Amino acid sequence: MSSLELTNISKRFGAVSVFQGLSLTIAAGEFVAFLGPSGCGKSTLLRIIAGLERADSGEIRLGDQRIDTLAPGARGVAMVFQHYALYPHMTVRENIAFGLRNGGAPKAEIAERVAEAARVLEIGPLLDKKPGTLSGGERQRVAIGRAIVKQPRLFLFDEPLANLDAALRTRTRLELAQLRRRVRATMIMVTHDQVEAMTLADRVVVMNQGEIQQVGTPMQIYDRPANTFVAGFVGSPRMTLAPVGLVPGDARFATVRLGDGSQVSTRVPRADLPSEGLLLGLRPECVRLGPPRPGEPTAQVEFIERLGDRTLVYVKLGDGTAVTAEDKGASQAQVGQTVGLRLAAAAAHLFGPDGRGHHAAGRAG
Amino acid sequence: MTAAGVKGPSLAGFTPAGLAGVALAAAVMITPLLWTVGLSLKPNFELMRDTSSVFGPPYTLENYRAILANSNVFRWVFNSTVVSLSTTFGVLALSSLAGYAFARLEFRGRRALFVAVLLGLAIPEQAVIIARHQMFSALHLHNTYPGLILPGLSAPFGVFLMTQYFRGIPVELDEAALLDGASHFTIFWKVLLPLTLPAQATLGIFTFLASWNDYWWPLISATRSSMFTLTVGVASSQMNFAQTSGLGYLMAQAVFASVPILIVYALFQQHIVRAVAGAATR
Ligand SMILES: Nc1ncnc2c1ncn2[C@@H]1O[C@H](COP(=O)(O)OP(=O)(O)O)[C@@H](O)[C@H]1O
Ligand SMILES: [Mg+2]
Numbered sequence: 001m002s003s004l005e006l007t008n009i010s011k012r013f014g015a016v017s018v019f020q021g022l023s024l025t026i027a028a029g030e031f032v033a034f035l036g037p038s039g040c041g042k043s044t045l046l047r048i049i050a051g052l053e054r055a056d057s058g059e060i061r062l063g064d065q066r067i068d069t070l071a072p073g074a075r076g077v078a079m080v081f082q083h084y085a086l087y088p089h090m091t092v093r094e095n096i097a098f099g100l101r102n103g104g105a106p107k108a109e110i111a112e113r114v115a116e117a118a119r120v121l122e123i124g125p126l127l128d129k130k131p132g133t134l135s136g137g138e139r140q141r142v143a144i145g146r147a148i149v150k151q152p153r154l155f156l157f158d159e160p161l162a163n164l165d166a167a168l169r170t171r172t173r174l175e176l177a178q179l180r181r182r183v184r185a186t187m188i189m190v191t192h193d194q195v196e197a198m199t200l201a202d203r204v205v206v207m208n209q210g211e212i213q214q215v216g217t218p219m220q221i222y223d224r225p226a227n228t229f230v231a232g233f234v235g236s237p238r239m240t241l242a243p244v245g246l247v248p249g250d251a252r253f254a255t256v257r258l259g260d261g262s263q264v265s266t267r268v269p270r271a272d273l274p275s276e277g278l279l280l281g282l283r284p285e286c287v288r289l290g291p292p293r294p295g296e297p298t299a300q301v302e303f304i305e306r307l308g309d310r311t312l313v314y315v316k317l318g319d320g321t322a323v324t325a326e327d328k329g330a331s332q333a334q335v336g337q338t339v340g341l342r343l344a345a346a347a348a349h350l351f352g353p354d355g356r357g358h359h360a361a362g363r364a365g
Numbered sequence: 366m367t368a369a370g371v372k373g374p375s376l377a378g379f380t381p382a383g384l385a386g387v388a389l390a391a392a393v394m395i396t397p398l399l400w401t402v403g404l405s406l407k408p409n410f411e412l413m414r415d416t417s418s419v420f421g422p423p424y425t426l427e428n429y430r431a432i433l434a435n436s437n438v439f440r441w442v443f444n445s446t447v448v449s450l451s452t453t454f455g456v457l458a459l460s461s462l463a464g465y466a467f468a469r470l471e472f473r474g475r476r477a478l479f480v481a482v483l484l485g486l487a488i489p490e491q492a493v494i495i496a497r498h499q500m501f502s503a504l505h506l507h508n509t510y511p512g513l514i515l516p517g518l519s520a521p522f523g524v525f526l527m528t529q530y531f532r533g534i535p536v537e538l539d540e541a542a543l544l545d546g547a548s549h550f551t552i553f554w555k556v557l558l559p560l561t562l563p564a565q566a567t568l569g570i571f572t573f574l575a576s577w578n579d580y581w582w583p584l585i586s587a588t589r590s591s592m593f594t595l596t597v598g599v600a601s602s603q604m605n606f607a608q609t610s611g612l613g614y615l616m617a618q619a620v621f622a623s624v625p626i627l628i629v630y631a632l633f634q635q636h637i638v639r640a641v642a643g644a645a646t647r
Pocket of ligand 1: 013016018036040043044
C-alpha cells in the first residue's frame with residue numbers, strides 16, 4: 001500500500017499529444033477512478049504508470065520510490081487488463097503462479113499464495129481449468145487473482161467491467177467493492193462509465209482530451225462540477241445547460257433570467273461571478289412538472305421517456321431552450337402539452353463563459 | 366473455434382447426396398493407391414503380359430524382397446531421416462525466432478528485411494540451382510549432410526507463416542507477462558511459443574513431407590551412393606529403362622518409399638487433419 005505521485009507527465013504519439021504536464025497525487029490505500037470519454041487518455045495514463053508505455057517527460061513515484069525508471073515487472077504494480085490477457089495455454093493455477101515463478105519464489109510459498117488468492121476470490125474449483133473453458137466473470141476473477149497474488153503496492157484495472165453483460169456487471173461491481181475491503185492496496189480503475197466510477201471509487205479523476213478536469217469524491221463531482229464538461233459528463237441524463245442573463249441587483253445571491261424571460265433565484269453567491277455569457281445548470285431531478293403558474297417558466301413537452309420508477313420529460317421553453325425534467329413514474333405528461341416547471345433553484349449551478357462552475361453556497365463539498 | 370474442437374471423423378451433418386459425393390471422391394483417390402499396392406504384389410513376368418492379372422493370384426512379396434536385398438536401401442532411409450528431421454527442426458527453430466522478431470521487436474530495417482524475405486517466396490529453386498551448386502562445390506559441401514540440409518533451411522514461407530501467427534497473438538499477453546516480471550526470452554519461450562504450436566505442427570509436417578519427397582537437389586548434390594536419400598536411391602536402382610526391372614518392382618519401390626510418410630501420418634494424424642482444416646476451424 002503506497003501513495004502514487006505523478007509529476008508533470010507528458011506524452012505524445014507521433015504528432016498527437018496526449019498529455020502535457022499532467023500531475024496527480026493518490027493517497028496510500030485510496031481507490032481512484034479515471035473517468036472520461038473514449039480516447040481521452042485514461043488507458044495511456046494507466047500504461048505509463050505500469051511501465052508499458054514510456055512518458056516523454058515527468059516523474060512517477062510510488063511510496064518513496066521513483067518507479068518510472070524501472071522495468072514494468074519491478075514496479076510493484078499489478079494490472080488487470082480489459083480483455084483479461086490470461087495465458088490461454090496455462091491452467092488457472094499456472095496463470096496465477098506465473099508472476100511468482102518469474103520472481104523466483106520458493107515452490108511451497110507459491111502454492112500457498114495461489115491457494116490464498118483462490119480462497120479470497122472463490123476460484124478454487126477452477127484452478128486446474130484452462131481459461132478458454134471459463135465464463136467472462138470467471139476469467140475476470142482469475143485475472144484479479146493473478147494480480148493480487150503478487151501482493152502489489154498498486155493495482156491497476158483497465159475497464160474491468162466493460163466486457164461483462166449488464167447483470168454480471170452489477171454483481172461484479174459489488175464484488176470489486178468487497179474485494180477492495182479485503183485487499184488493502186492502492187487501486188486505480190479506468191472507466192468511461194460514470195456509475196462504476198461513482199459507486200466504487202473514493203475519488204474520481206474526470207479527464208477529457210488528456211487533461212484532468214476535476215478530482216474529487218463522487219459527491220463533489222456530482223454536486224459541484226468544476227466546469228461544463230464535468231457537469232455534462234457526470235449524471236444521466238445530462239444536466240440541462242441553458243444560457244441565462246444575470247439580473248442586476250445587489251442581493252448576496254445571483255438571480256438569472258432565462259431566454260423566455262422567467263427568473264431563477266439561485267443560491268450562487270453573486271461575488272466574483274462573471275456578468276456575461278452565463279449558463280444555468282439544472283439536473284433533471286431539480287426540474288419538476290406542474291400546472292403553469294405565473295412567475296414560473298412554462299414549457300411544451302417534446303418527448304417523454306418512461307423508466308418505470310420515474311419519467312424523463314424533455315421540454316422546450318417559449319424561446320426554444322431545451323430543458324430536461326423529471327416526473328414521477330406514473331407521469332400524466334403528454335407530448336405537446338404545456339406545463340409549468342418547478343425549479344429547485346437552490347440546487348442550480350452557474351457556469352461562466354470560461355466553463356468554470358459556480359455553485360450554491362454551503363452545499364456539500 | 367480452436368483446433369481443440371476438431372474431433373474424429375464424423376458422418377453427422379452430411380446429407381445422403383453429400384455422403385455419396387464424398388464416398389465417390391474417396392474412391393477416386395484411393396483407386397490409384399490400391400492399384401499401386403496391387404501391382405507391387407505381382408510377379409513382374411505376369412504384369413509384362415497383362416496388368417489386369419492384378420485381379421487374381423498368384424501374389425508375391427518377391428518385389429519387396431528385391432528392394433531389401435539392395436544393401437544400400439537402409440542407408441538411404443537413414444539419410445532421408447537425418448536430412449528431413451534436421452531440415453524440419455531447423456526450419457521450425459529459425460522461422461519461430463525470425464517470426465517473433467518480425468512480429469514483436471522494433472529494429473532498424475525491419476520492414477525492408479521482411480520484404481526481402483517475402484521476395485524469397487517469389488524466386489523458384491530452378492533460378493538459383495546452378496549458383497547454389499557452384500557455391501556448395503566451392504565449399505566442398507556436396508555429398509555431405511550439411512550439403513543436403515542447408516538449402517532447405519532457407520524457408521521464407523515458414524518465416525512468413527510464423528510472423529503472421531505471432532502477429533495474431535494479442536500483445537496484451539506480452540504486456541501481462543512483462544508485468545509478471547518475465548524476461549523477453551521467457552515471454553518468447555513460455556508465453557508465445559506454446560501458443561504457436563498449431564502453426565509449428567502445420568509448418569513441421571509440410572516441411573518434413575517436402576524434404577522427404579525432395580528429389581532434385583539431392584540428385585544434384587549427392588553423387589555418391591552412400592549419400593543418396595531414399596528418393597534418389599530408389600530412382601537410381603531403376604537403371605536406364607525402368608521397365609527392365611519390372612513394373613511390380615517399380616510399384617513396390619513407390620510403396621516402400623512412402624512407408625515412412627505413412628508412419629509420420631499415423632503419429633501426427635490429429636495434427637495433420639488440423640493443419641489442413643486449420644483455415645476453416647480457426
Ligand atoms: N500506441 C498508440 N499509438 C498512437 N496513438 C495512440 C496509441 N495509444 C493511444 N493512442 C492515442 O492516444 C489517445 C488516448 O488513448 P487511450 O489512452 O487509449 O484512451 P482511453 O483509454 O481514454 O479511451 C487516443 O487519441 C489514441 O488514439
Ligand atoms: Mg481505454
